[in-house]
Amino acid sequence: MNRDLVKFVVLAVIAVVAPLALSGSYLMSVLVFVGIHAMLAIALNLLLGFAGQISLGHAGFFGLGAYASGILSATYGVNPWLAMVITALSVALLAFIVGFPVLKLKGHYLAMATLGLGIIFYIVFNEAVDLTGGPSGFSGIPPLKIGSFAFDGDIKNYGLIWAFTMGTVLLSLNLANSRIGRALCAIHDSEVAARVMGVNVRLLKVQIFALSAFISSIAGSLYAHTMGFVSPTSFGFNFSVELVTMVVVGGLGTVYGSLIGAAILTLLPELLRAFQDYDIVIYGLVLILMTMFMPGGLVRGIPALFARLLPTRRQEG
């Protein structure tokens, strides 16, 4: 637990120092996305990595958070902070209700059901034109404000997003190291044994699904208020898959892994721009290699690699 604290402090220092070095550059705006994606990846990891339940519809919860908060504040003049909170609570409640039938399913069936859920949301974003603006998007979303201080512009957005991201990291770490976190891992390893130990597996799965949707919705609202504009393409099936990839690349069941996964998968497309249309090929290759050679993700894979290399070096010397 203390090592986690050290990591957290190091991360916090990096997060604070980064803008000093990168201020005004294009990378700053990319880092805003890294933060949003990290929140989403951590939220999904609670469900996928800890409890072992897949969701291919998380982009939908992200989208709900973005649209509902945006519409409430832009169309109905609700205070953006209040809109964000109302939205997140509603999305969590929705996930809780939908979760009961859906999380009864396992494996491929659960994947299909959550996939369907995400697609339904996507269709609503596209078709409810009066409310969402349809395929052309929804604009004029006001920024979050504290008094007369508005969070607009890269540096302020960065501060806002990363404050939330670090909060998510801290709270998720706490949760992971608690009786709830252990019960989630227990469900992952042996559902029947978890039940015999008195864990209400069905309820806990639904609760964590709702929590995951809550965090995703907050990330969505932050996205909407910092960008000022949202459109359906950001919340489609592709993005749900990208989120799963972030979690897997970073490492299932590790909070910091999700952070790293989110950073890599957000920065990678930027770096691969030179390859233009071929970037998707390299992206796919990375995925294949990861699952083949580092199924535990980078967070476990890299130390394991060092552990394997170091003793051999000692033998040679």
Next chain:
Amino acid sequence: MLEILGITQRFGGLTALDDVSFIIGKGDITGVIGPNGAGKTTLFNIISGIYRQTSGRIVLDGRDVSGLPPERLARFGMVRTFQNIELFGQMTVLDNVKVGLHTKSRSGILACSFKMPWHLVEERRIAASARQWLEFCGISELADQSAGSLPFGKGRLLEIARALALEPTIIFMDEPAAGLNSRETLDLARLIRRIRASGISVVLVEHDMELVMDVCDRILVLNLGQKLAEGTPREIQENPAVVAAYLGEG
């Protein structure tokens, strides 16, 4: 006291258990034996809430617990172990036992996320208690190892420690000696007696006759889904029907 009243279980056309009744006394060590296919494991799965019986009732200390799911039974103090050991393989040994204390703690998602003071007190209590149960089962030194890497015999002990952490009134063990060598089996017999001495009733399904005859106070013999006999180990050994159906085989 656990009363098993007229349990019948049919799978399609097959009758796995036919009107089996039996009383498990408080503080007893009870053995359930019988040839393969006698219905022992089916009976265990019903009592522990994993199967739902076709008919019949289970009454724990006057309370009807028939058909309750395992997570509810855990709160009434009924717990089991599995023939093929069901550990949480990716967690440490200590964390496995901590899961056994799940019903002894109540912090929710918010209290855990925000590290509320009462949650921290609870976590300390969980850790201390979990270590005690590891010690009780003699595997303290393995606390920080991954449960998935344990040899089979140690895994068995961990599963028992985890079940005991619930502080059950009754523990069901499905073939606890399976896969153990003779020395580990002796240690197991000693452990089972110590579990009973701490006030917990023990029920075991077991093929190791030496162990059953050695530790059990009472024995239930099943054959082809029916109760063939019940009694003390001596009565069972002298029962001609049992000898013919079961002991005679070996």
